[in-house]
Amino acid sequence: xxxxxxxxxxxxxxxxxxxxxxxxxxxxxxxxxxxxxxxxxxxxxxxxxxxxxxxxxxxxxxxxxxxxxxxxxxxxxxxxxxxxxxxxxxxxxxxxxxxxxxxxxxxxxxxxxxxxxxxxxxxxxxxxxxxxxxxxxxxxxxxxxxxxxxxxxxxxxxxxxxxxxxxxxxxxxxxxxxxxxxxxxxxxxxxxxxxxxxxxxxxxxxxxxxxxxxxxxxxxxxxxxxxxxxxx
Amino acid sequence: xxxxxxxxxxxxxxxxxxxxxxxxxxxxxxxxxxxxxxxxxxxxxxxxxxxxxxxxxxxxxxxxxxxxxxxxxxxxxxxxxxxxxxxxxxxxxxxxxxxxxxxxxxxxxxxxxxxxxxxxxxxxxxxxxxxxxxxxxxxxxxxxxxxxxxxxxxxxxxxxxxxxxxxxxxxxxxxxxxxxxxxxxxxxxxxxxxxxxxxxxxxxxxxxxxxxxxxxxxxxxx
Numbered sequence: 001x002x003x004x005x006x007x008x009x010x011x012x013x014x015x016x017x018x019x020x021x022x023x024x025x026x027x028x029x030x031x032x033x034x035x036x037x038x039x040x041x042x043x044x045x046x047x048x049x050x051x052x053x054x055x056x057x058x059x060x061x062x063x064x065x066x067x068x069x070x071x072x073x074x075x076x077x078x079x080x081x082x083x084x085x086x087x088x089x090x091x092x093x094x095x096x097x098x099x100x101x102x103x104x105x106x107x108x109x110x111x112x113x114x115x116x117x118x119x120x121x122x123x124x125x126x127x128x129x130x131x132x133x134x135x136x137x138x139x140x141x142x143x144x145x146x147x148x149x150x151x152x153x154x155x156x157x158x159x160x161x162x163x164x165x166x167x168x169x170x171x172x173x174x175x176x177x178x179x180x181x182x183x184x185x186x187x188x189x190x191x192x193x194x195x196x197x198x199x200x201x202x203x204x205x206x207x208x209x210x211x212x213x214x215x216x217x218x219x220x221x222x223x224x225x226x227x228x229x230x231x232x
Numbered sequence: 233x234x235x236x237x238x239x240x241x242x243x244x245x246x247x248x249x250x251x252x253x254x255x256x257x258x259x260x261x262x263x264x265x266x267x268x269x270x271x272x273x274x275x276x277x278x279x280x281x282x283x284x285x286x287x288x289x290x291x292x293x294x295x296x297x298x299x300x301x302x303x304x305x306x307x308x309x310x311x312x313x314x315x316x317x318x319x320x321x322x323x324x325x326x327x328x329x330x331x332x333x334x335x336x337x338x339x340x341x342x343x344x345x346x347x348x349x350x351x352x353x354x355x356x357x358x359x360x361x362x363x364x365x366x367x368x369x370x371x372x373x374x375x376x377x378x379x380x381x382x383x384x385x386x387x388x389x390x391x392x393x394x395x396x397x398x399x400x401x402x403x404x405x406x407x408x409x410x411x412x413x414x415x416x417x418x419x420x421x422x423x424x425x426x427x428x429x430x431x432x433x434x435x436x437x438x439x440x441x442x443x444x445x446x447x448x449x450x451x452x453x454x
């Protein structure tokens with residue numbers, strides 16, 4: 001990472017765009033310390049989430065990942081029931097009270113607009129759902145532990161255009177309560193849904209600003225070349 | 233009014249629609265007041281028209297910015313694309329109408345300093361027609377009604393004849409008595425401004441036909 005300095009604003013969607021291998025997913029994984037899983041990784045700099053430095057050794061990673069949840073490219077529900085998928089995080093964090101779990105189940109699933117659809121089949125295996133439903137379920141699984149930030153790494157790339165549109169609408173709805181960072185190689189998607197946008201190239205954050213500015217009057221020639229399709 | 237799905241985008245299109253209507257209402261008021269100021273010999277009202285032009289320009293910039301943003305970020309297609317590009321053009325026509333009303337208001341201030349050359353008959357009628365045309369053009373835009381838009385062609389011809397009538401009459405007066413020039417010329421200009429307003433309203437109507445039917449009808453047989 002070179003010269004990365006950005007602020008993810010509360011209740012906004014921040015998108016990271018750039019060609020493959022530019023480091024956007026790596027940057028995303030900085031925010032919940034997922035890069036720690038890579039052997040020999042070296043991290044310098046400062047990252048604050050809600051005012052707290054998260055790169056320090058004393059950081060409680062479990063608490064951090066509760067606060068900063070992540071959705072991946074391919075929906076990855078656990079091979080458990082729909083209900084157990086949603087309340088999984090709460091169980092891990094020691095919640096046993098059935099009423100509390102039920103409440104979180106309804107709240108989380110409602111937030112991703114799946115509750116009415118799935119409430120009568122909550123004991124079915126989550127893997128029987130459509131890809132879009134699975135992705136929504138994975139988002140609901142994060143919401144059950146009430147995070148502050150949602151990290152999304154290409155959340156629509158396994159979905160068809162209609163499902164993509166619906167997930168995009170969901171993200172715009174979710175930003176009222178959460179701050180969202182999305183990595184996407186679909187530049188149009190970033191343009192459509194994000195409020196702020198960063199363009200990365202070879203590990204460098206070339207430009208970061210309001211999405212409408214980036215897509216109408218980019219300040220850096222490299223950004224302009226990328227978004228006009230002259231490069232990448 | 234707009235298709236289902238992409239709610240956020242639909243809301244933005246609705247916002248564009250509302251901005252255009254807001255601007256339309258502002259320029260309609262400007263036309264009306266500029267001619268009222270002339271009729272009632274009320275320079276204060278005329279100056280008010282001049283004063284509101286900045287606010288009209290500001291809405292035009294807002295419309296431009298929103299259209300540009302939607303084009304850049306939302307990949308509008310087909311009817312949405314036509315709506316947004318039409319929105320930009322309508323904004324620019326309305327802005328010109330606003331400017332022309334300011335021109336009329338300025339002439340009204342000039343004329344207020346001396347007695348009217350003759351009672352105003354055709355100019356108020358022409359102003360009413362121009363104002364009606366702007367209203368109708370915007371109505372056709374809101375209702376996506378190409379037939380209503382087409383009804384402006386007839387009005388435009390009427391506006392042209394009013395302008396000719398006023399110009400002929402006043403040049404007649406001037407040629408008989410050159411001392412009337414300073415009072416006649418501003419009235420000729422006002423008739424010209426009103427006719428230009430009617431033209432801009434017609435442009436809006438042509439854009440509406442394009443937006444609704446996808447047919448380009450300007451510069452050719454309608």
